[in-house]
Amino acid sequence: MRHRKSGRKLGRTSSHRKALFSNMVAALVRYGRIETTEAKAKELRSIADRTIHWGVTVSELAAKQPSELSQDERAKVVHAKRMARRVLKDTDALDKLFAEVAPQLSGRPGGYTRVLKTRTRRGDAAPMAFIELVSLRGAA
Template sequence: MRHQKSGRKLGRNSSHRKAMYRNMVTSLLRHERITTTVAKAKELRGEVERTITVGVRLGDLLDKPKDERTRDEQARYAHAMAHVAKTVQDREILHKLFEDIAPRVRKRPGGFTRVVRLGQRRGDAAEMAIIELVDRKIPEADGAGDSIS
């Protein structure tokens, strides 16, 4: 019995699971919306929330230009970047998190992601879901009739 054991194993060993979460967090921050299974989306939600919270905790420091920060503020910023870099493996996405996403969501008390169920996958009937950032930027529709729901 798995009483008092938190987290889903998802049919993977711990190193594979950890690598998968790192890849999925990076992809979610890059695209701001990904499609996956419900179980993976629910587990990913906590990873992404923790990652974004590290950036949000910098507060007003996010608005200050780099040359105006004090030595202590720059050290806090660098420490937060190093902490998140353990999870987010792409430097471009790391900077996107601190310069775009964290300032955009910092007024929210939490709940930066949303999981929307889609139904079953055709091949194996796995329950599918979309996980997305709550206030993601919606790209402009190029043609008529395109709608994002």
């Protein structure tokens, strides 16, 4: 029985899943919208929202110069960057998350991504979907 076992395994080992989702979150932050299978998109949604939330919580502090911040505020920014870094291994995507994406999404109380079902993939008939950042829909 799979009671209380959340998450899809997607036919991968745990390390492969971590790497897959890390790369997918980086692509989502970089491009604003990616196409993947529906199952991967639904799993990615929670991981991406959690990672983006770390940027949103300190977006007003990260916009200031480090010299303007108190010791506690600097510690909050460093902590948030380290927590987001656990998922987002790509430094360019991490910088973009804190510099561009998080300030745009700072007014939202959550739900930073949306999943849009699109088509079935030719070849294996897998249901495909777009996952995109909510505020960047027109720009992508």
